[in-house]
Amino acid sequence: xxxxxxxxxxxxxxxxxxxxxxxxxxxxxxxxxxxxxxxxxxxxxxxxxxxxxxxxxxxxxxxxxxxxxxxxxxxxxxxxxxxxxxxxxxxxxxxxxxxxxxxxxxxxxxxxxxxxxxxxxxxxxxxxxxxxxxxxxxxxxxxxxxxxxxxxxxxxxxxxxxxxxxxxxxxxxxxxxxxxxxxxxxxxxxxxxxxxxxxxxxxxxxxxxxxxxxxxxxxxxxxxxxxxxxxxxxxxxxxxxxxxxxxxxxxxxxxxxxxxxxxxxxxxxxxxxxxxxxxxxxxxxxxxxxxxxxxxxx
Amino acid sequence: xxxxxxxxxxxxxxxxxxxxxxxxxxxxxxxxxxxxxxxxxxxxxxxxxxxxxxxxxxxxxxxxxxxxxxxxxxxxxxxxxxxxxxxxxxxxxxxxxxxxxxxxxxxxxxxxxxxxxxxxxxxxxxxxxxxxxxxxxxxxxxxxxxxxxxxxxxxxxxxxxxxxxxxxxxxxxxxxxxxxxxxxxxxxxxxxxxxxxxxxxxxxxxxxxxxxxxxxxxx
Numbered sequence: 001x002x003x004x005x006x007x008x009x010x011x012x013x014x015x016x017x018x019x020x021x022x023x024x025x026x027x028x029x030x031x032x033x034x035x036x037x038x039x040x041x042x043x044x045x046x047x048x049x050x051x052x053x054x055x056x057x058x059x060x061x062x063x064x065x066x067x068x069x070x071x072x073x074x075x076x077x078x079x080x081x082x083x084x085x086x087x088x089x090x091x092x093x094x095x096x097x098x099x100x101x102x103x104x105x106x107x108x109x110x111x112x113x114x115x116x117x118x119x120x121x122x123x124x125x126x127x128x129x130x131x132x133x134x135x136x137x138x139x140x141x142x143x144x145x146x147x148x149x150x151x152x153x154x155x156x157x158x159x160x161x162x163x164x165x166x167x168x169x170x171x172x173x174x175x176x177x178x179x180x181x182x183x184x185x186x187x188x189x190x191x192x193x194x195x196x197x198x199x200x201x202x203x204x205x206x207x208x209x210x211x212x213x214x215x216x217x218x219x220x221x222x223x224x225x226x227x228x229x230x231x232x233x234x235x236x237x238x239x240x241x242x243x244x245x246x247x248x249x250x251x252x253x254x255x256x257x258x259x260x261x262x263x264x265x266x267x268x269x270x271x272x273x274x275x276x277x278x279x280x281x282x283x284x285x286x287x288x289x290x291x292x293x294x295x296x297x298x
Numbered sequence: 299x300x301x302x303x304x305x306x307x308x309x310x311x312x313x314x315x316x317x318x319x320x321x322x323x324x325x326x327x328x329x330x331x332x333x334x335x336x337x338x339x340x341x342x343x344x345x346x347x348x349x350x351x352x353x354x355x356x357x358x359x360x361x362x363x364x365x366x367x368x369x370x371x372x373x374x375x376x377x378x379x380x381x382x383x384x385x386x387x388x389x390x391x392x393x394x395x396x397x398x399x400x401x402x403x404x405x406x407x408x409x410x411x412x413x414x415x416x417x418x419x420x421x422x423x424x425x426x427x428x429x430x431x432x433x434x435x436x437x438x439x440x441x442x443x444x445x446x447x448x449x450x451x452x453x454x455x456x457x458x459x460x461x462x463x464x465x466x467x468x469x470x471x472x473x474x475x476x477x478x479x480x481x482x483x484x485x486x487x488x489x490x491x492x493x494x495x496x497x498x499x500x501x502x503x504x505x506x507x508x509x510x511x512x513x514x515x516x517x
Binding site: 007213 | 347349370373374375376377379381383387389391400401403404405406407408409448
């Protein structure tokens with residue numbers, strides 16, 4: 001073993017011993033780091049799952065045409081005729097108001113639906129346009145809206161666009177949250193290390209007289225900060241893993257209900273590594289800033 | 299080995315601790331630094347180890363001007379200097395063995411070699427059987443010898459001691475003086491600030507006497 005390796009492992013061992021000396025404080029600090037990190041980490045994963053929605057929809061843009069509630073079968077037939085012969089439309093799927101009602105009853109909403117005085121759903125056509133350019137879709141929509149007894153035309157791509165804007169917003173919010181909590185964590189570690197350094201004042205002074213460099217003095221604290229961050233990261237992973245485990249079934253139900261190609265994706269090994277890496281790095285940075293500040297003062 | 303040229307040290311409060319100090323200390327010699335309390339002996343030793351910086355003049359150690367040494371270079375200077383300060387600065391949270399191990403850990407010695415050296419240093423000062431003892435359980439003389447073991451364990455070329463026998467009974471004091479002489483005999487340059495020059499009478503030592511921060515008679 002060369003002396004570099006010897007010094008690193010000695011510093012690591014010392015940091016581990018100090019963490020173990022005060023288990024309660026170590027655990028409490030790890031929990032506060034873990035809770036703080038679980039928010040942006042969980043938010044990020046949630047957004048990534050929701051992203052599937054936008055991707056599925058933009059791949060096959062569809063147009064939904066809703067008839068007026070009081071339109072009768074004849075009116076629907078007439079519209080169907082026009083849609084089927086329209087050159088800009090590829091596939092037409094008719095979903096009658098009865099079918100919609102049946103589907104939702106099967107999905108477990110029977111009680112709600114039976115309590116309603118009449119069927120609240122309109123006849124619906126789901127169209128697959130031939131030309132999926134945004135302009136063409138927009139033109140087609142204005143045209144379809146003019147058909148008799150058509151109440152509302154919805155571009156699913158518009159919905160996808162809105163979703164992607166919302167996702168962008170969410171992503172920005174998560175980044176902002178992550179940055180704020182990251183700074184908070186650095187501050188937390190800064191203070192923890194500062195208190196430690198103050199209790200080791202004498203040892204630091206003697207070490208300096210014996211020829212210790214600043215990096216020798218700082219090293220155990222850097223490891224301490226990184227390990228403390230790592231523990232916090234593990235707790236964050238556990239929190240996110242457990243909550244996603246609990247939420248997964250609920251999300252599956254929801255996706256089934258709305259017929260969405262979507263599932264809540266659990267953390268992968270790479271996600272866990274990323275969380276642990278970021279947590280350790282933040283701990284190291286907090287410790288390094290704290291020690292440097294202290295050594296400059298003394 | 300050590301050369302002071304027109305060295306002045308003034309503290310911010312205006313106190314002049316040292317004025318116009320000039321001397322040369324050769325390699326492998328024993329030098330006694332004499333004078334009353336407050337004459338500037340401690341300050342002079344601190345200048346050699348770059349604990350303090352001179353206000354004017356140059357302090358050369360091995361040809362290197364330690365007064366202008368960069369902060370980052372100071373540790374490397376100190377690794378060549380064994381220091382026994384007035385308050386010994388032992389660490390009371392660890393045993394004798396760990397106290398002597400500290401400088402070796404700082405210098406990054408391999409564990410086996412370090413262990414051997416700690417034992418040798420403790421044996422040398424007669425504390426071989428007390429390595430597990432905490433400093434607080436050692437007598438004054440033993441604590442002083444422990445501080446010496448720690449100062450020499452890295453085999454420095456220069457040994458500085460500030461009043462190393464001040465609080466010791468005559469037997470212990472003689473023993474400590476003999477140790478310093480032994481180190482000098484193997485080629486270490488030894489500088490001792492002391493009131494008690496009689497202790498070193500059996501050994502040939504050059505003397506520097508300070509009176510209120512100035513040299514009275516020198517080498």
